[in-house]
Amino acid sequence: MPADIAGAIAALSHLEIDRKPASVKAKSRDFFWYSPVLKARMDHLQADFVVSPRSEAEVIEVLKVCYAHDVPVTTRGAGTGNYGQAMPLAGGCVLHMRHMAAVKEVHPGRVIVEPGCLLKDLDAHCKAHSGQEIRMFSSTWATATIGGFIAGGSGGVGSCRWGALRDLGNIIRLRVVTMEEQPRVLEFRGEELPRVSHAYGTNGIITEIEMPLAPAYDWVEMFVAFKDFMAAVEYARDLTDEAGILIKLATPIQAPIAHDYFQRVKPYVAPGDNLVALMVAPHSMDGFLTFHARRDGRIIYRSDDNDWAKNPGPVFEYGWNHTTLRALKVDPAITYLQVRFAGDDMLEKIRKVSAIFGDEVLQHLEAMKEGGRTMFASLPLIRFTTEARLDEIVHIHEDLGCMVFNPHRYTLEEGGRQTVDDRQLAFKRQADPKGLLNPGKMIAWDDPDWGYDRMYAYPGMTAAE
Amino acid sequence: MPADIAGAIAALSHLEIDRKPASVKAKSRDFFWYSPVLKARMDHLQADFVVSPRSEAEVIEVLKVCYAHDVPVTTRGAGTGNYGQAMPLAGGCVLHMRHMAAVKEVHPGRVIVEPGCLLKDLDAHCKAHSGQEIRMFSSTWATATIGGFIAGGSGGVGSCRWGALRDLGNIIRLRVVTMEEQPRVLEFRGEELPRVSHAYGTNGIITEIEMPLAPAYDWVEMFVAFKDFMAAVEYARDLTDEAGILIKLATPIQAPIAHDYFQRVKPYVAPGDNLVALMVAPHSMDGFLTFHARRDGRIIYRSDDNDWAKNPGPVFEYGWNHTTLRALKVDPAITYLQVRFAGDDMLEKIRKVSAIFGDEVLQHLEAMKEGGRTMFASLPLIRFTTEARLDEIVHIHEDLGCMVFNPHRYTLEEGGRQTVDDRQLAFKRQADPKGLLNPGKMIAWDDPDWGYDRMYAYPGMTAAE
Numbered sequence: 001m002p003a004d005i006a007g008a009i010a011a012l013s014h015l016e017i018d019r020k021p022a023s024v025k026a027k028s029r030d031f032f033w034y035s036p037v038l039k040a041r042m043d044h045l046q047a048d049f050v051v052s053p054r055s056e057a058e059v060i061e062v063l064k065v066c067y068a069h070d071v072p073v074t075t076r077g078a079g080t081g082n083y084g085q086a087m088p089l090a091g092g093c094v095l096h097m098r099h100m101a102a103v104k105e106v107h108p109g110r111v112i113v114e115p116g117c118l119l120k121d122l123d124a125h126c127k128a129h130s131g132q133e134i135r136m137f138s139s140t141w142a143t144a145t146i147g148g149f150i151a152g153g154s155g156g157v158g159s160c161r162w163g164a165l166r167d168l169g170n171i172i173r174l175r176v177v178t179m180e181e182q183p184r185v186l187e188f189r190g191e192e193l194p195r196v197s198h199a200y201g202t203n204g205i206i207t208e209i210e211m212p213l214a215p216a217y218d219w220v221e222m223f224v225a226f227k228d229f230m231a232a233v234e235y236a237r238d239l240t241d242e243a244g245i246l247i248k249l250a251t252p253i254q255a256p257i258a259h260d261y262f263q264r265v266k267p268y269v270a271p272g273d274n275l276v277a278l279m280v281a282p283h284s285m286d287g288f289l290t291f292h293a294r295r296d297g298r299i300i301y302r303s304d305d306n307d308w309a310k311n312p313g314p315v316f317e318y319g320w321n322h323t324t325l326r327a328l329k330v331d332p333a334i335t336y337l338q339v340r341f342a343g344d345d346m347l348e349k350i351r352k353v354s355a356i357f358g359d360e361v362l363q364h365l366e367a368m369k370e371g372g373r374t375m376f377a378s379l380p381l382i383r384f385t386t387e388a389r390l391d392e393i394v395h396i397h398e399d400l401g402c403m404v405f406n407p408h409r410y411t412l413e414e415g416g417r418q419t420v421d422d423r424q425l426a427f428k429r430q431a432d433p434k435g436l437l438n439p440g441k442m443i444a445w446d447d448p449d450w451g452y453d454r455m456y457a458y459p460g461m462t463a464a465e
Numbered sequence: 466m467p468a469d470i471a472g473a474i475a476a477l478s479h480l481e482i483d484r485k486p487a488s489v490k491a492k493s494r495d496f497f498w499y500s501p502v503l504k505a506r507m508d509h510l511q512a513d514f515v516v517s518p519r520s521e522a523e524v525i526e527v528l529k530v531c532y533a534h535d536v537p538v539t540t541r542g543a544g545t546g547n548y549g550q551a552m553p554l555a556g557g558c559v560l561h562m563r564h565m566a567a568v569k570e571v572h573p574g575r576v577i578v579e580p581g582c583l584l585k586d587l588d589a590h591c592k593a594h595s596g597q598e599i600r601m602f603s604s605t606w607a608t609a610t611i612g613g614f615i616a617g618g619s620g621g622v623g624s625c626r627w628g629a630l631r632d633l634g635n636i637i638r639l640r641v642v643t644m645e646e647q648p649r650v651l652e653f654r655g656e657e658l659p660r661v662s663h664a665y666g667t668n669g670i671i672t673e674i675e676m677p678l679a680p681a682y683d684w685v686e687m688f689v690a691f692k693d694f695m696a697a698v699e700y701a702r703d704l705t706d707e708a709g710i711l712i713k714l715a716t717p718i719q720a721p722i723a724h725d726y727f728q729r730v731k732p733y734v735a736p737g738d739n740l741v742a743l744m745v746a747p748h749s750m751d752g753f754l755t756f757h758a759r760r761d762g763r764i765i766y767r768s769d770d771n772d773w774a775k776n777p778g779p780v781f782e783y784g785w786n787h788t789t790l791r792a793l794k795v796d797p798a799i800t801y802l803q804v805r806f807a808g809d810d811m812l813e814k815i816r817k818v819s820a821i822f823g824d825e826v827l828q829h830l831e832a833m834k835e836g837g838r839t840m841f842a843s844l845p846l847i848r849f850t851t852e853a854r855l856d857e858i859v860h861i862h863e864d865l866g867c868m869v870f871n872p873h874r875y876t877l878e879e880g881g882r883q884t885v886d887d888r889q890l891a892f893k894r895q896a897d898p899k900g901l902l903n904p905g906k907m908i909a910w911d912d913p914d915w916g917y918d919r920m921y922a923y924p925g926m927t928a929a930e
């Protein structure tokens with residue numbers, strides 16, 4: 001059935017609805033443009049209207065009405081996702097969660113919060129309440145929502161201690177509304193969580209979140225400079241391996257990234273300086289400085305003690321996908337990849353990749369815990385030339401045994417492990433029988449026999465004018 | 466020079482001094498009797514007097530006077546050490562720290578405390594102050610002091626998350642008084658800490674301690690039963706590897722230990738039941754139960770939900786050296802070892818050791834973090850027959866590539882890695898030039914050329930009557 005947009009809008013007219021083309025366009029976009037591949041395909045996309053519910057009851061109403069009128073619904077937190085995750089491929093309704101931002105309860109070790117709460121507001125609330133903060137956050141902490149982080153993110157600042165969002169224990173409970181004739185409200189825990197976490201809102205709308213908390217400290221933020229990149233990598237790995245030194249970030253960044261792209265850092269580094277960005281708990285500084293003194297690095301910045309003319313801001317805003325952002329601002333021809341380096345030979349693989357690509361692929365790694373080991377999530381900067389060369393770079397990585405999560409794809413499968421997540425697919429069958437939630441993002445739903453030999457193109461995508 | 470005991474006592478008579486033979490004898494003993502080897506050699510030992518200082522100034526006075534009168538000084542926390550650590554081999558003075566027990570300051574992430582504070586009092590104070598607790602404690606939490614833990618212990622409940630006491634960051638600062646003509650007061654941090662931590666008080670008296678803190682939670686304590694011991698071991702290892710599930714204890718205990726030696730657990734287990742004792746943060750219970758449901762184990766006890774007729778008490782009092790204690794109470798012929806299982810083949814080694822010894826050596830393991838990996842500190846129960854056989858058991862372990870820390874020796878070196886700790890020796894030269902601090906415990910001081918081919922026997926030890 002074709003979408004009855006006018007009918008849906010009429011039925012929802014008592015809610016906060018935005019139909020102004022310019023602002024609807026703005027709220028139909030995310031950071032997809034980091035990828036030249038996605039930029040070429042998604043720039044024209046635009047919803048028909050935006051609705052901003054104020055309660056779970058209003059979410060239910062929106063889903064019910066849109067179901068009845070066959071209108072696609074794409075949920076939006078803050079739209080800081082990178083793969084067009086929050087972009088309405090088939091138009092329809094953008095469900096904007098910004099008004100559902102209340103922190104409901106804080107307890108020792110956990111918080112209950114609405115999805116539209118900004119990560120930074122959540123942390124501020126928990127810190128003021130009882131000296132707590134969330135275990136990990138995406139580097140878009142200042143602008144992103146907790147709901148978007150869970151539905152679209154993977155991990156971030158804190159993952160060097162706590163692992164990824166998907167790891168057991170890093171989400172406690174999700175409350176979810178389905179898109180059926182009569183939407184249901186479900187509560188998920190344990191094995192049920194992966195149904196909707198990192199599912200891009202394709203099979204349910206998260207209306208309440210229970211997350212674990214860790215103690216909030218006045219983290220000491222630092223940059224440590226190294227002449228040799230592999231020395232920086234070993235430093236970050238070994239520091240992450242020190243169980244007694246509490247850290248929240250360990251980010252090796254290859255030269256000349258800091259010099260070329262980090263404007264406020266540039267005066268303090270040479271082109272050949274590799275950096276490690278760090279966040280260390282204040283009471284771990286003694287242990288950290290002892291560790292540090294055994295190594296070659298040079299601390300060039302300490303947030304608690306420096307004479308820099310201009311404050312560089314939070315060091316985590318030089319890590320994770322902020323590294324890419326800073327490079328892009330200086331050189332729009334830059335894009336990035338997402339690569340996993342793990343296992344006993346992980347340093348060897350990093351060394352090989354660096355040797356193969358030289359300046360075409362500059363390394364930027366994030367220390368994480370995975371299966372009890374320290375590994376690196378890499379978000380290397382790529383000097384983009386053609387889509388074909390980008391694909392080649394992906395394949396060279398894969399041939400070396402490195403898993404690539406391709407950020408130049410808008411589907412869950414292609415941005416992940418290129419396989420169907422059966423739990424998400426099965427739950428979509430129940431929760432979104434008409435396939436109206438964020439359509440085009442789950443290949444398994446549209447085309448179960450898809451072979452992944454080329455980039456998937458959602459047939460229902462609104463055509464460019 | 467021979468010790469002038471009478472002169473020292475006269476000069477210290479304004480302090481709290483105990484000369485009553487029965488109580489001096491009691492305060493000259495620790496838990497050395499766990500070892501039949503040490504029991505045969507140390508049972509007669511006794512100091513000449515006990516002094517209990519009330520301040521650092523009084524500690525300085527004691528050390529100065531005993532220095533002048535050539536009187537040996539052996540420091541005592543609570544005397545729960547296991548290797549005769551706190552026993553005065555050459556008589557003299559026992560320096561009892563019980564009155565120096567103040568918690569001085571608590572800050573986010575750290576505490577400043579006097580050495581004689583009991584671990585449980587320290588935790589109670591920090592919890593009441595700001596919901597914090599020490600990162601790790603010996604299972605003698607209820608009776609041991611923080612000073613004794615640092616000077617004599619190695620790690621314990623919490624080490625599965627934070628590593629050992631010796632790991633960087635697990636002690637922040639130690640304040641130490643030397644035993645010279647004019648005792649000096651020194652402050653140690655970083656690389657200086659190993660001079661006096663785990664030095665048995667052989668080269669300085671700790672008078673103030675700064676330790677890191679972690680958040681205090683109402684840990685859920687559990688016993689999980691397994692038919693297969695290796696399944697229990699894998700369970701404990703894999704749970705410790707889950708970065709998102711916050712635990713404080715993971716202790717595999719081989720059958721039939723629980724049935725034969727844990728009186729209050731016995732009604733709930735069969736002889737063939739292997740146990741894992743656990744402490745899990747309440748907000749990690751969901752993640753834990755998800756992990757658990759993927760495995761074979763059976764939760765037989767939960768501290769927050771059970772119908773046991775008799776409360777088993779804290780589960781950590783079934784782990785670490787409390788396992789040995791409980792076995793010894795039932796069967797005095799039992800003793801123990803301390804073995805390190807680490808590396809990629811650690812499970813294989815555990816399997817081999819079990820196969821070789823059968824019931825003669827029952828496995829009891831403690832999950833710990835070491836160099837970024839999960840490993841096991843083992844405190845197996847040994848059915849003691851002869852000293853020769855005990856040595857043989859040690860050698861069989863060593864031949865398999867397992868490091869043994871022999872608890873049947875009273876010297877630092879033999880209970881450790883059988884090598885001199887140069888930092889401790891060098892500092893003893895400065896801090897204790899007459900060699901009066903806990904004499905006989907550092908072989909390198911007495912006999913630098915010692916070959917470790919047989920058990921060291923301190924020539925200055927008081928003879929049995």
Ligand SMILES: Cc1cc2nc3c(=O)[nH]c(=O)nc-3n(C[C@H](O)[C@H](O)[C@H](O)COP(=O)(O)OP(=O)(O)OC[C@H]3O[C@@H](n4cnc5c(N)ncnc54)[C@H](O)[C@@H]3O)c2cc1C
Binds near residue numbers: 081
């Ligand atoms: C500079 C930069 C740095 C970044 N760093 C990181 C990082 O460190 N780690 C990381 O994981 N990501 C990172 N990202 C990606 C992104 O910022 C995060 O995932 C962020 O947390 C998303 O939050 P958001 O509110 O902007 O979500 P959005 O972009 O609005 O949404 C993300 C996805 O979640 C869905 N969604 C949102 N709310 C709900 C809901 N209530 N119910 C169901 N579905 C919902 C959306 O439909 C969309 O598919 C980065 C992006 C940029 C641009």
Ligand SMILES: Cc1cc2nc3c(=O)[nH]c(=O)nc-3n(C[C@H](O)[C@H](O)[C@H](O)COP(=O)(O)OP(=O)(O)OC[C@H]3O[C@@H](n4cnc5c(N)ncnc54)[C@H](O)[C@@H]3O)c2cc1C
Binds near residue numbers: 787
């Ligand atoms: C049942 C049982 C379980 C145990 N479990 C553990 C465990 O889990 N982990 C562990 O590490 N140990 C364990 N132990 C050993 C011991 O209990 C701990 O190390 C404990 O923390 C020692 O504290 P204490 O106050 O009894 O010290 P003591 O036994 O009094 O002293 C220990 C050593 O420290 C020295 N010392 C004490 N205070 C000072 C000071 N202020 N300055 C300098 N030197 C000083 C003493 O001279 C002695 O050499 C266990 C022992 C038993 C009997």
